[in-house]
Amino acid sequence: MNEKTAKTVSKFLSLVLRHSPxxxxxxxxxxxxxxxxxxxxxxxxxxxxxxxxxxxxxxxVENNDxxxxxxxxxxxxxxxxxxxxxxxxxxxxxxxxxxxLYHGTVGKFMESIQKExxxxxSRQHVHLSKDKETAVKVGSRRGVPQILTVRSxxxxxxxxxxxxxENNVWLTDEVPAKYIEFKS
Numbered sequence: 001m002n003e004k005t006a007k008t009v010s011k012f013l014s015l016v017l018r019h020s021p022x023x024x025x026x027x028x029x030x031x032x033x034x035x036x037x038x039x040x041x042x043x044x045x046x047x048x049x050x051x052x053x054x055x056x057x058x059x060x061v062e063n064n065d066x067x068x069x070x071x072x073x074x075x076x077x078x079x080x081x082x083x084x085x086x087x088x089x090x091x092x093x094x095x096x097x098x099x100x101l102y103h104g105t106v107g108k109f110m111e112s113i114q115k116e117x118x119x120x121x122s123r124q125h126v127h128l129s130k131d132k133e134t135a136v137k138v139g140s141r142r143g144v145p146q147i148l149t150v151r152s153x154x155x156x157x158x159x160x161x162x163x164x165x166e167n168n169v170w171l172t173d174e175v176p177a178k179y180i181e182f183k184s
Contacts, residue, residue: 009052009060012043013069017080032088033077067167082165085122092163092171099153101128101170103180104139105146113148114182118175125163125171128152149181 016039021028024042028034036057043052061069061078070081082090103118103126118126129135132147139145155175156162163171 005056006060006063009056010064010068013060014080014083016043017069017078018083019085021086028079028086028088030089031091032079032084033072034079036071036076036078039078066169070166081167082125082127082169082171084124087124090163090165092165094161095164097128097152097156097162097164097170097172098130099151101130101150101152102132102135103128103148103150103175104135104137105148106139106143107146108143110146110182113180114177117177117180118148118150120173125173126175128170128172128175130168130170149183150175151179151181155179 016024016026017028017032017034021034024046026034026039026042036054040052040054040057057078061071068081068083069078071078079088084090105113120126127138128150129138135147136145139147152162152170152172155172160172160174165171
């Protein structure tokens, strides 16, 4: 499998499964699941530069470094693991987080974060990482990364809810500035 093709398909799947299923006329259920056969047919009708097949879809789901996508048990449905800007219910159980979690960002957002904390913006949750290395990768996508340490254990004890997605991304509704350590 060509890695460039896999990356292109992964980006397209992120678009239709996380943000804009209407781009190909795809319907997601309330939990974000799409029918695999319908996804394949509608991707191919849209004239995607890569012909979608079940094998290509399997490859992208299994080899995506961030495990962005998941199948249901019988592989008849697929969804994005997290990161939706559309309203879906992922049915994640509330989970006690690690004492510290991390968030990767870039310098241009630091002033706002210092004042207002981390906000979910257009997504359903704020995304946090269990380690600094992952936060560096996330922050690096937009420039020179700034790594924030989140006192997630203290937040949890103060009543904030945390969830762990299928691909091990920690999710919460917000992180007030008082729980953020701004030194890397």
